[in-house]
Amino acid sequence: MTMMMPIPEPAELKRYSGAQRAAALMLALGREHGAAIWEQLSVDEIKELSGTIAQLGRVPSTVVEHLLIQFSGEVSSMASLHGSFETTERLLGGILPEDRVKEIMEDIRGPSGRTMWDKLSNVSEAVLASYLKNEYPQTAAVILSKLRSDHAARVLAVLPRDYSVDVIQRMLRMDAVQKEVLHQIEHTLQSEFMSNLARAQRTDPHESMADIFNAMDRSTEEAMLNALDQRAPDSAERIRSLMFTFEDLGNLMPSSVSVIVRQADKRQIALALKGAPEEMKKLFFSSMTERSAKLMREDMAGMGPVRARDCEEAQSALVRLAKSLADRGEIMLVDPKSDDSMII
CATH class of the missing domain: 1.10.220.30 (Flagellar motor switch protein FliG, alpha-alpha superhelical domain)
Known part of the structure; x- marks a missing residue:
């Protein structure tokens, strides 16, 4: 079997520091191939690397070729790259203006750093409509405008007709919502609606047992309840009231x-x-x-x-x-x- 001999290190490479070698490599990779690396770097690392690139000057082709071969060998042994909200934000920060990056990230993960709108999309339209009908139509319009269109449609269908038409008109006239308003609505949804919903969803064990008894045939149900009457009459009465x-x-x-x-x-x-x-x-x-x-x-x-x-x-x-x-x-x-x- 023929073994590949390692490519000798070019003499010019000794003139370059670690930071300069990294800068030359990133310059050679360019935007398309280097994006996955840029997004792994912190803001300070990006600033340092960018400054080094700016002062790098001409790099001999033998040095660039060696760096690329060395990099290719190291990357082939990597298990994976890690994408996250933070790395995405760092990558965008090196390409787009700060206000544009902030707007994009808020659309991705919500003003509070977590998609409240995704959470609302998992709430049934009947429950969400029951909450919204007690809110100002403008607030409901903002909330529905942030939901997926199919879920918003189902909620509008459940809301009282006059109220839903009012909400639709406000959604049609709606301009860009101020970030402070979104923050306030998210805070209210989290502190009032979602927390109350979580408390309501803590199932009483008697309610679960009532469902089980409902699934029994009549004779078994009565036999079980009569037996429970002897040992825990309060529980038996509670189950009967919930059935x-x-x-x-x-x-x-x-x-x-x-x-x-x-x-x-x-x-x-x-x-x-x-x-x-x-x-x-x-x-x-x-x-x-x-x-x-x-x-x-x-x-x-x-x-x-x-x-x-x-x-x-x-x-x-x-x-x-x-x-x-x-x-x-x-x-x-x-x-x-x-x-x-x-x-x-």
């Missing part, structure tokens, strides 16, 4: 029932209503067209006797569908903890 049952569907607004009827399996509805009280049947039938209600009654009559367990499973499936629709903000459920309030 959303098939009977609670009777308290829904007609518009919410209509959504459930459209999305549920028709046989499942028929089975669920087969064992339901007459008032519940009337509520569901009133949410259908006259022809659909007639066909549903005929299907129920044609079923003949059905097992109670099959009816309960169908009712549980409708409850799960209702809760899923509510989580997506498509319907509203009556809050079991309050006679008055509604939750989305």
Whole structure:
């Protein structure tokens, strides 16, 4: 096997200091090939290297060639380069004016150094709209203008119509928002909305358990709750108060029932209503067209006797569908903890 002999160091190289060798190398690499290195340097390093380049003068081609070969060998053994907000800002700082760099970096990571707008894009449109409708329309306009267009569209669709039109008009007339205003809005969102949302999302273990009980069949659910009554009656009562049952569907607004009827399996509805009280049947039938209600009654009559367990499973499936629709903000459920309030 033939071994490559190392290229001898040119005599002229001894005249150059470490800083001058680095300056010559960066000059040879140019902007395109040297960008990844420039962005790794601190401001002081960039100033020192730039000053050295400015005073470098003519560099013999043999020196440049040796530096490039040496650099190529060292780079091939590197694991990776590291890109970050800081290195990006340093790179831009060597190319663009300071105010332009600041504007670009604020768009990338937000005025507070972290994209609050990315966080808001993970908040459901129903929750965000519920918050915005209590804010000044101008504030809502600024916030929505910073969100992704698809998310802003969904939020506008959920907001009250007159309010959303007002917000849209303000977004159309909006000039560049002052940085101080963005800072204030971000601070308010962080201190009020996001912190309150985080607290609200700390799930009560009783709520989680109520969801588990909702998924059980009726006989298992009752057996478990009765057993819990003996050991922890307060917990059992709390779970019962948080459970959303098939009977609670009777308290829904007609518009919410209509959504459930459209999305549920028709046989499942028929089975669920087969064992339901007459008032519940009337509520569901009133949410259908006259022809659909007639066909549903005929299907129920044609079923003949059905097992109670099959009816309960169908009712549980409708409850799960209702809760899923509510989580997506498509319907509203009556809050079991309050006679008055509604939750989305």
